[in-house]
Amino acid sequence: MGRLVGLAARNLARNRRRTLLTLAALAVGVMAVVGVRGFLNGLQGMLIGGVAEGTIGPVLVHRTGYLQSMESNPLTPNILLTPDLLARLRAVPGVTAVSPRLGFAGMASVGDETVFAIISAVDESQEPTVCPRRREYLAEGDWLQPGRDDAVMGMEIARGVGAKAGARLALISGDAEGVMNAVDVTVRGFSAAAAQMERRSVVIPLRKGQELLRLEGRATEIALGVTDLSDVEAVRDRVAAVVGPGFEVSTWKDVATTVRDVQATQNAALDLITFIFMAIMLMGIANTLLMSVLERVREIGTMLAVGTRRRQILGLFLWEALMLGVLGATLGALLGFGVVQLLAVKGVMLQPPGASLPQKIIPVIHVVFMVRMVALSAAGAAVAAVYPAWKAAGLRPVQALAAV
Amino acid sequence: MPLIQLKDVHKEYLLGENVVHALKGVDMSVEKGEFTVVTGPSGSGKSTLLNIIGCLDRLTRGSYKLEDQEVGQTDFDELADVRNHKIGFIFQSFNLIPVLDVLENVEFPCLIRSKPEPRKVIRERARQVAEDVGLGSVVHHRPDQLSGGQRQRVAIARALVTHPSLVLADEPTANLDSVTSNQIIDLMLKLNADKGVTFLFSTHDPRVTKHARRVLSISDGKVSEGANDSH
Structure with missing residues (x-):
């Protein structure tokens, strides 16, 4: 397996520009989700604090x-x-x-x-x-x-x-x-x-x-x-x-059921945004891998010819997807963390509906959420890779070797 | 016992709506240590025959035994094992993995085995084989840093590193100049003579044919024993 992991890493480095673009797309998406989550955490913290420690x-x-x-x-x-x-x-x-x-x-x-x-x-x-x-x-x-x-x-x-x-x-x-x-x-x-x-x-x-x-x-x-x-x-x-x-x-x-409902609605909206972001990003990964498969048909044929098993070919492309997912999401999570920390230094002033004065929102992000985003991206990337990987693993050696 | 034995081997495949009968009852055998060439015009079935013998494709009917093991209808994963353990391939276009250096390309077939030997043993053997084929000074070069002749040497080393029973070479000199072709042919002849490696070539190249100890002709999907004028 170690050989496949190393080979997967080198394959990603082969077309640097494409890999970097895919990573950048994933990173920006995850950064946006982490940033929005951080802001929502701050907003909800302010609302909850206002209710639980301010009035009720x-x-x-x-x-x-x-x-x-x-x-x-x-x-x-x-x-x-x-x-x-x-x-x-x-x-x-x-x-x-x-x-x-x-x-x-x-x-x-x-x-x-x-x-x-x-x-x-x-x-x-x-x-x-x-x-x-x-x-x-x-x-x-x-x-x-x-x-x-x-x-x-x-x-x-x-x-x-x-x-x-x-x-x-x-x-x-x-x-x-x-x-x-x-x-x-x-x-x-x-x-x-x-x-x-x-x-x-x-x-x-x-x-x-x-x-x-x-x-x-x-x-x-x-x-x-x-x-x-x-x-x-x-x-x-x-x-x-x-x-x-x-x-x-x-x-x-x-x-305070209203606050709880508002919180649930905001969370559901963020989940939907996350899902849409992830779907778009993962389609990007699937596209990257599919292009990679099409470019490497002959190479896959050579690997099959020397005795590589189908599941190893499948594993190779899944590893490539996993690496893209984990790297891109980790980068995005760290950038998102940076954005949240930056906003938290001065806070964001916002006047909630019905409030007399603007209130300071201190965005905050939890490590668990970032880890979950990375895990979700990795899992999603693996899912996105299934079709390209299956396509690669399904090649017949004779056909693949004959590819131009 | 012959190394390979084909009996009444047929291969048919679909081309559009037409059934192409690429091999029409091939009977042939190759003994261990032979240096055999298969010749024939384009479309005669050379590549199909080598694909069947190399376990890259399955025959439609007939029998193919490799070291007395019937492999003509074996399933895909078992065929992968047969290729990995018993057959080495040398391709016309070298077919190296571009992201791996010379040593890594050579050791690749050993590393993908379900139960590979210790990494150190594999590396040592790969280094030895690379030196045997004259690549000792470029073992850490990537394929794009090598000449055509060097690349084909890497392919030969990769074919030999698993100590296969048979090495199949599909037009191995087609992409090389005459000087390099002669060097590659000499190298394979030496390996055949010194180490008893069995080679089976498909080629049009008379320089290869003239060195062959046995020439098989294929025409219209049938194989016949051909004459080698140079011997």
Whole structure:
């Protein structure tokens, strides 16, 4: 076999220009796929980070049935926040912070201006640990200070009511029985929205939310921070075992289905692009090898005459294809890696739909993906070589030797 | 026991819609150590006969025994083994592998065997054979760096490296000038005389024919014992 491998390598070097062109085509294709994958990884990382570490939180605990009824009845069933429950949640391996929340809709009013608002009442000290990006999204002012009646408003809603830093903001909502109530808070900061729905957000301390909704000591959900975002499913399962059947535990993926669907759609689109690239590139390899077979008919006849077996001829051309595939794809993967690294130095600024401000995308590529691309190219090249190789191996010595 | 024995060998093939009867009942045998020439006009069936004897093609009917083994209807892979172990080929156009140097071309038939000998043994033998045919100083040259005569010497070395029972040479001097042709013929005569290599030629070249110890004539698909005027 070693002899065939060496011979295959020399055959590739025989027509350098053609081999280099084929390699270049393959390399450019793989580089493009790796580059796009790197960019998508960065984009998806930004979206996922925004959701899992910016608004929703990695793992969420609700009363069983809450997620089904939250649209019609966002305040029940709710959770009684006992010290024992919170302590048990904090003790779960992989959990870094526990932030009870109330999420509800209401009216926000500054002076004579009143607008509809989506209000989150959060534990002001725990929330930045559960969702560290909340501070990153702060466009102006400060995050909630413990013990103070502050609010952080979305930039758009703040503009809508003409709220400036230090303004008194009245929040009005109905409690669990539908009885209206109101609380006053001071606007402390303004946050940029990472998505459309956050443009109308107002974040207040949990205790002000409990006061507004007359739900002292209660929350509608508990958000949990995790040590490793890629490990959320394992944390979810451990938490579910700790809290028991009266609760349902979800990850951000279970709740933010839109992000998951967007991610799946993007991945499917990239797979399709990859497939098309690969098909075109592999047709190039098949063409290169077919030309090579046609040029070497007599040589193949000589090899057959001196006793080379058909499967060795087949192997020779498959090796040539494999080498082209592996070399071209490796070159392309390395170039793609270089492009991704280059873009990652400064990042790519992009404003996602619905977001208030452009966000920085840091493209990232994983070695596993590059190895998979090389393996895919090699396998594809071998498949592309089957017909030319079969054609070469199927030659009869007499016919091949008679070729001009 | 003859080295090769053909009995009532027929070869037919299709040319368009016509059946061409290239060999029409050939009976012939060649003994070990012979230096035999097959002559005949173009289209007489010389090449077809050599292809059958060289196991490059299969006969339509009849019997062909090589070293008492029936090979006329053997399958493709077995024929490849027979060619590799028992037959050496020298072609009119040399037919060297252009990406391999002289030594690599010579050792190629040994390396493609399913159970090759150790690489060192093969290399040593290839070097020896290359020296025997006068290529000692150019063993690392590629075919395109060699003259026509040198290329044919490489082909001869490649044909001999497996110690075949029979060497078939199809018009081996057709592409060489007269001086080089004579050198090549002398080399083959020497190998025949010194090492007992059996040669079977197909040629039009009277310079080859005059050295042959036996001449077979082929005409219209039939072989007859021919006279060699020079002997």
